[in-house]
Amino acid sequence: MNTWLRVAAVLTLVALGLMVWSVLVPTPLPVMLAMTVGQAIGTAALAIYGWIVYRDVARKKRDGAP
């Protein structure tokens, strides 16, 4: 589980890098990369995080159920 969270963290860093690049260098390539690849990677990272948290909550509920 923590491995996937680490993957999500690294993906988020990549996405943040692309977005900051587009903000600092507003030329066509960085802007397009940030708004396509950056957004996709960031969304994937958030989805991984959400899935991990959901699985963790579900497991705790299952373990806590009588």
Added chain:
Amino acid sequence: MSEPLTTAAIACAVLAAILLVWFLVRRPSLTRATKIVLLFAIGLLPIGTALTGNYAGYEATKQRRFCGSCHVMTPYADDSSDLRSTSLAARHGRNKMFGDENCYVCHANYGMYGTVKTKLGGLRHVYEYIFNYRNVSLAEARATIHIRDAFQSSTCMQCHSTLNPGWNAVPDHWSTLDRLRAGTLSCASSGCHGPAHPFSKDDTKAVQR
């Protein structure tokens, strides 16, 4: 570029990066506190970066220097920036309200879906540049790049309404008013106020509609 938006985007990104590096280096167990930290690091702060960064990027794509960053547009951007030029584009480039965005203001589509159409058109420009114009000379680009649709006088009429008595007092204006408002005559025609980019036109021909 909008400074507050740029600052906000970078601030959110830096804060998120700090939290993410902390998580990657310290490898904390998945407690509630860690989940909340990651919610900020992977969710809220990057979303803040994306929202502010996207808007800053959108505003940046309206700037003349963005349009001029492709080499085929350099002569157009340079002419617009030239304080000695008297071309239509250059005179509008000196307007304090929108001079830095004069390419966008004149060439954008308007109306309900205008922004969407303009941005889709921009994507087409990127496609054409990457696949067809990236390595062409300025001379070849000048000869082959043409405006896709006829320039609409309605763009000029956003500011020059054609309703002022002073405007209508000019004989050439009131005599062509119907055609201007119908869109069958362009304000930027040769012989009237154009062409907007005279260096790119053949002076012996009027702009074809």
